Amino acid sequence: MTLDTVVIGAGPAGMTAALYAKRKGLTLALIADSVGGQMGTTGNIENYPGVEGILGKQLALKMHDQLKKLDLEITMDRVTGVERIGDRIRTTTGNGKIFDSRTAIIASGAHWREIGVPGEKEFANRGVSYCTTCDGPLFADTDVAVVGGANAAAESVLEMTRFATKIYMIVRSTLKADQILADRIMSNPKVTVLQGYDVVKITGTDFVEGIEIRSKAGEQKTLPVGGVFVEIGQDPNTAFLKGLVKTNEKGEIIIDEYCRTSVTGIYACGDVTDVPQKQVIVAAGEGAKAAMDVYTYLSKL
Numbered sequence: 001m002t003l004d005t006v007v008i009g010a011g012p013a014g015m016t017a018a019l020y021a022k023r024k025g026l027t028l029a030l031i032a033d034s035v036g037g038q039m040g041t042t043g044n045i046e047n048y049p050g051v052e053g054i055l056g057k058q059l060a061l062k063m064h065d066q067l068k069k070l071d072l073e074i075t076m077d078r079v080t081g082v083e084r085i086g087d088r089i090r091t092t093t094g095n096g097k098i099f100d101s102r103t104a105i106i107a108s109g110a111h112w113r114e115i116g117v118p119g120e121k122e123f124a125n126r127g128v129s130y131c132t133t134c135d136g137p138l139f140a141d142t143d144v145a146v147v148g149g150a151n152a153a154a155e156s157v158l159e160m161t162r163f164a165t166k167i168y169m170i171v172r173s174t175l176k177a178d179q180i181l182a183d184r185i186m187s188n189p190k191v192t193v194l195q196g197y198d199v200v201k202i203t204g205t206d207f208v209e210g211i212e213i214r215s216k217a218g219e220q221k222t223l224p225v226g227g228v229f230v231e232i233g234q235d236p237n238t239a240f241l242k243g244l245v246k247t248n249e250k251g252e253i254i255i256d257e258y259c260r261t262s263v264t265g266i267y268a269c270g271d272v273t274d275v276p277q278k279q280v281i282v283a284a285g286e287g288a289k290a291a292m293d294v295y296t297y298l299s300k301l
């Protein structure tokens with residue numbers, strides 16, 4: 001059987017795309033190796049309209065429940081390949097399943113780069129954060145560290161100057177942010193930039209209490225901080241596409257305003273794309289857009 005569409009990924013982008021596709025009466029499969037994606041692993045989400053505060057996992061379960069009510073089950077599997085064969089798209093999974101469809105929606109999200117030091121995983125959501133926009137306000141009147149030296153880290157530092165008491169910016173080599181951002185950081189009395197330092201360890205008991213850093217010369221120090229923001233970049237989950245669609249220099253799938261990729265019939269939405277705002281609400285909105293345009297595209301065929 002050839003499906004109308006296959007949705008890859010069950011984060012907010014994929015689950016919203018599936019919701020819209022199902023409600024349009026399309027035949028589809030929703031394939032994912034986790035329910036909720038990054039959203040499912042976050043702590044409290046406080047910036048999703050209509051929901052004042054909800055654990056990411058709970059929001060993911062609510063989206064999943066909504067799909068179940070429409071008789072849509074998620075195929076829990078890892079997608080290993082997507083290829084175009086004539087006018088069909090073939091999706092292959094790790095468990096050896098094959099899905100043929102007329103369109104596909106890639107919503108496989110991204111993963112944040114980790115520093116890979118002791119304490120990082122242990123204190124995730126307990127002082128270690130990968131998203132300043134999401135978690136910044138939780139660190140009001142606290143001393144924090146931001147790890148990273150490019151624009152994302154610089155923006156994180158500047159955002160934290162609104163909440164935190166003191167911000168240590170820990171840069172492995174030298175500050176590589178745009179000059180205008182670097183100037184703002186350097187002139188802000190709340191910020192101390194420490195260049196040429198590696199993070200050794202994140203410490204604490206129940207919550208983060210400090211970060212240990214070491215200079216290239218071997219000088220080691222512990223900074224007493226209540227929060228650590230890791231801002232060293234994000235990698236999109238696109239390995240299974242094996243270069244099928246066009247990507248930008250960050251490996252993100254390039255899409256147009258209808259979420260169309262460079263390959264006809266293949267759409268993408270959410271954090272896997274070159275849309276710069278990586279947020280639940282944006283991913284969900286893009287998922288809706290993708291499914292709506294899939295419907296329009298199929299109607300015209």
Ligand SMILES: Cc1cc2nc3c(=O)[nH]c(=O)nc-3n(C[C@H](O)[C@H](O)[C@H](O)COP(=O)(O)OP(=O)(O)OC[C@H]3O[C@@H](n4cnc5c(N)ncnc54)[C@H](O)[C@@H]3O)c2cc1C
Binds near residue numbers: 044
């Ligand atoms: C720690 C943290 C805190 C955050 N806090 C907030 C917040 O408070 N508010 C906010 O708006 N945003 C927050 N974000 C950002 C938000 O979580 C993401 O922008 C959003 O989840 C992106 O949705 P997505 O559906 O595009 O991708 P994801 O959520 O990454 O979902 C991707 C999906 O694809 C699946 N997948 C990937 N590869 C494959 C494969 N090969 N085969 C099968 N399935 C695959 C995954 O299992 C998952 O189901 C946070 C992110 C992090 C990491």
